[in-house]
Amino acid sequence: MSLELRDIHKHFGPVRANDGISITVESGTLHGLLGENGAGKSTLMKVLSGFHSADSGEIVLDGKQVKLASPDDAIAAGIGMLHQDPLVFLPFSVIDNFVLGSPGAQRLDRRGAAAELSKLCERYGFTFDPHTPARLLTVGERQQLEIIRLLWLGARVLILDEPTTGISADQRAKLFVTLKALADEGMSVIFVSHKLEEVEALCQRVTVMTRGKVVGEVELPVPPEQLVEMMFGQMVEIQDRTEVALGRSHLALDSMRMASGLLSEDPISLDVKSGEVIGVAGMEGSGQDTFLRICCGMRTPAEGTVAIAGEDLTGQHYHEFLNADVKYLPAGRLEEGLIEGLTITEHFVLAGEDSNFFIDWGAARTRAEEQVDHYTIKGTEASTAESLSGGNQQRVLLAMLPPELTVLLMEHPTRGLDIESADWVWEQLLGRREGGTSIVFASADLDELLRYSDRILVFFSGRIIGELDAADTNVDEIGLLIGGRTSGGGA
């Protein structure tokens, strides 16, 4: 079945998750959809599978426009979606999972379904005992079950959202064989991934998305550097910046392991000096989050030590790290940072040094007004946190930081911000750096990483696979490392 998406728009509040997307997938092709996290791939696939309805745009199947108001409509139209976490009911048996989504029938025909199941299994080389509880299946097997269930329901377009997360290499090989076989039978397969090598190995065409837009579509194979460039953009000329003399050690990790039981993980040793900026690169969920939480004391490493300004704080409470002037600003500004329902004034009171029992609201408001002015926050001292835009929330968070900081840990300092706010944020951060603060930040923006870091740590599947000197690396090298390809160079 051929599939065409025409000018799909989907906004969530001010966020343009899909901003005029048009893609054509010919029947019988394996079509890759590549892009970093937050590029809008998942949103687009949810629109296509009836989970979200698009604000505007058309979906055309075999030349006929369709309207998909629910996943039910989508599957009836022949579009089957395999979610990143397969939608399998763990307490149920294989056969119950298989029949669960079947439309119409009031009476359960387990026997008939079991016959269908074994026929499909035979055809695609899977083996299932219909009575096994689904919780005993591996993630790969759950995917297989989900695929044949979708086929049974009549899917002729199959969408797979990051299907190789959490499955073994063997199962991945088997999955790829199955997908190729399906494409040969005339099925259209959309393969959503951020892994370059998988798209290269599997797909005939690939569409690359960034920031809610399609930035390119090519026939494969092409050199991987070309894909990296499409995903992350042209390398921008890096401006000279003020050199800051590095001082004494502010954050020292000594043969630290993040989790026990990860055999592939090499112990991490790292020494961050005062005034140094460390960029942390990697696809979302590759371990950066755990790494930052260990550095700020919210988690304890499985092995090794964490020292702040020469003092070993391993295993100490997060508030001890806070006392040592370590501060962590996670990505979720409204989840882990600001407090919904409280005003800017109240935030400054909470973050302030003043610990008098009674609050002097008059003084607090005046101070908040000054801060709002000084940090050019669009809002008033009485605005609540959730009423501010992302950029202004970030401004409030930076304004709430204590004047003295040893280490500042940040996740995605400029995600979702317009260029003006992003530049402003870095102006602030570089100002801190000149004051001697060490900055460790995670980002998905390679430009940002290259422009502002002294050193870059690249994470891949829960470990560091590269430590690069920002001065002599480039977007290609980092991009390939992020995609897990160490052969292209690097440490």
Next chain:
Amino acid sequence: MTWTRLSNVLLPATVVFVSVVTLLLLAGTNPWDPLRVIVEGSIGWPPFEEGSARKVGDTFMLWVPIALASAGLIVTFNAGMWNIGIEGQIIMGAIAAAWVAREVSAPRPLLVFLTILAGAVGGMLWGLLVGLLRTAGGVNEIFGGLGLDFVALSLTTYLIIGPWARSGVASTSGTDPFPDEALLPSLANSKLSLLAVGITVLALVGVWILFRGTLYGLRLKAVGRNRPSSFLLGIPTNRYLLGAFMICGALAGIAGTSQATGFHFKLIPAISGGFGFLAILVVLLARFRPIWVVPISFFFAMVAVGSPGLSLRLDLHGSLGGVLQGVLVLSAMLGLGWAAYLARRRLIAGGTSST
């Protein structure tokens, strides 16, 4: 904005009015008579007429525990906790006060002070237990509190038919009356204790100040609205949660004292009278604002005192009072819910049109 504010009041009021009138019509009476009977039975008609001192006293002395428990619940609600254990905290306060009243002999002012203190401590410790189960044991405060409610309830029954049984007869009707020196001082011909009313007003004012002007209150509010953010800001979140449970428990415990030494004058089973649960509804209706607790809990106290008159005067069953209470609360919540839903829809509509 003004439309939002207006609909926030008008919509719930309309829903309440319609459902209460419907209920009364279904019960076979006009809507006016039961209301008059309840008012007459609780504060007299015209209000506070001569000779109504006894029932006015009763009404005030039921207002005290409901309002005190409500004041406490405002604290735990602001900390983001559903303190269902409040019933147990009232009961433990009553038990502790009863123990002092029975076992300690002292001059009256001192003894009264000690019963109040004991009630506060008893309720506070019982509240602390709920908090500890939550913070250290990972037991959701709703389940922990409910469990401890049952424990406290059983403990009263055990004391009443066991160690503190009335001399001669073991009866579930209660212990022997407390000595007079232990009772809350009251006005003549009435149970009305100005001391209890005064403490309740102080508690409500105190809670108002807590969230209006203190850092402690602001931090509690922060913890209740977003624990991860508060933790990251350096607020010891667990300690604040325990603090909220202790404050609430102490106020509930004083409510228990008032029930024991100011209303029943002895320990009876289920001495909390369900006022803890009722207070949860009061606080939700009052939108966590102490000032609104005053009239709402007074209204509930009036219904509690006045509704037995329904069967005597109108040939309606006395339980209609309870049904009325339930319908009232449900319809008010429904109205508030609708108003909030409409406000949100308007907000969303306004938000998308402006971007």
